[in-house]
Amino acid sequence: xxxxxxxxxxxxxxxxxxxxxxxxxxxxxxxxxxxxxxxxxxxxxxxxxxxxxxxxxxxxxxxxxxxxxxxxxxxxxxxxxxxxxxxxxxxxxxxxxxxxxxxxxxxxxxxxxxxxxxxxxxxxxxxxxxxxxxxxxxxxxxxxxx
Amino acid sequence: xxxxxxxxxxxxxxxxxxxxxxxxxxxxxxxxxxxxxxxxxxxxxxxxxxxxxxxxxxxxxxxxxxxxxxxxxxxxxxxxxxxxxxxxxxxxxxxxxxxxxxxxxxxxxxxxxxxxxxxxxxxxxxxxxxxxxxxxxxxxxxxxxxxxxxxxxxxxxxxxxxxxxxxxxxxxxxxxxxxxxxxxxxxxxxxxxxxxxxxxx
Numbered sequence: 057x058x059x060x061x062x063x064x065x066x067x068x069x070x071x072x073x074x075x076x077x078x079x080x081x082x083x084x085x086x087x088x089x090x091x092x093x094x095x096x097x098x099x100x101x102x103x104x105x106x107x108x109x110x111x112x113x114x115x116x117x118x119x120x121x122x123x124x125x126x127x128x129x130x131x132x133x134x135x136x137x138x139x140x141x142x143x144x145x146x147x148x149x150x151x152x153x154x155x156x157x158x159x160x161x162x163x164x165x166x167x168x169x170x171x172x173x174x175x176x177x178x179x180x181x182x183x184x185x186x187x188x189x190x191x192x193x194x195x196x197x198x199x200x201x202x
Numbered sequence: 203x204x205x206x207x208x209x210x211x212x213x214x215x216x217x218x219x220x221x222x223x224x225x226x227x228x229x230x231x232x233x234x235x236x237x238x239x240x241x242x243x244x245x246x247x248x249x250x251x252x253x254x255x256x257x258x259x260x261x262x263x264x265x266x267x268x269x270x271x272x273x274x275x276x277x278x279x280x281x282x283x284x285x286x287x288x289x290x291x292x293x294x295x296x297x298x299x300x301x302x303x304x305x306x307x308x309x310x311x312x313x314x315x316x317x318x319x320x321x322x323x324x325x326x327x328x329x330x331x332x333x334x335x336x337x338x339x340x341x342x343x344x345x346x347x348x349x350x351x352x353x354x355x356x357x358x359x360x361x362x363x364x365x366x367x368x369x370x371x372x373x374x375x376x377x378x379x380x381x382x383x384x385x386x387x388x389x390x391x392x393x394x395x396x397x398x399x400x401x402x403x
Binding site: 093101103121158 | 236302303
């Protein structure tokens with residue numbers, strides 16, 4: 057699904073979704089009625105042995121910063137990779153992942169997490185806590201050193 | 203027959219073949235491939251060629267090619283010889299590669315209280331360094347220009363918060379200090395605007 061002019065020989069597909077953790081603090085959640093603050097942690101890596109991408113996404117929901125946690129969800133997305141041998145490596149032997157693929161993985165992970173959260177929250181006091189649309193190309197700074 | 207049908211047929215044939223292979227055989231093949239890939243990586247990591255490695259272990263290059271093909275069933279003694287030649291403990295050959303992390307980020311997104319009140323219009327934003335941005339909203343149908351909603355967005359006064367839409371914001375939790383000059387940061391600079399959502403990116 058990721059084949060582009062930029063990456064003609066690399067392709068991947070979502071092979072597995074693992075819900076690693078979920079919690080909802082119902083007493084606190086029942087008090088929440090206004091806006092929500094979503095803290096999002098996103099980590100993406102490549103597993104060279106199994107030739108796949110692994111994206112971990114954790115979301116914590118509060119009404120405001122430093123307020124009690126209302127809910128959290130941790131999801132792992134596993135993408136099978138076709139054309140692994142076409143990934144280039146840097147001088148240290150670490151694979152270089154094209155930015156367009158990073159972007160696609162982040163976007164897929166965030167949007168799938170939005171759906172999973174909605175499915176979990178439907179009919180609960182957090183029914184309206186919908187993860188906002190996020191432009192994955194714009195949102196953050198990659199903390200992994202080059 | 204079109205390409206889609208051909209592909210479907212190939213997939214079903216492949217599935218049928220895979221079903222006939224026992225789990226044990228699949229695992230054996232996978233482990234052989236992984237071991238060969240590991241040895242290949244170690245050889246390359248030491249800057250050796252196949253010929254160079256062959257002379258180290260006293261074998262012909264064709265034997266090395268067979269070893270690295272992923273089909274060879276190594277004996278314990280051969281693996282010991284390989285680990286000695288590569289100067290690694292034997293167990294290193296079986297160690298799985300750590301996933302290579304290529305992206306890590308932590309950020310926050312806020313969703314507003316006015317999700318279900320789309321008729322409200324922004325009246326302007328007030329930049330308050332201690333609090334963040336306070337947004338004022340009003341109902342255009344109301345006769346007076348009264349403020350009908352206030353939304354304070356904390357942690358907004360950091361360089362890399364961006365407005366995603368009129369209802370949501372995103373940014374990193376901590377102020378980001380790049381080690382080298384990052385041109386994208388300039389794009390993230392913000393200014394208070396009278397009649398906007400207070401942040402301009």
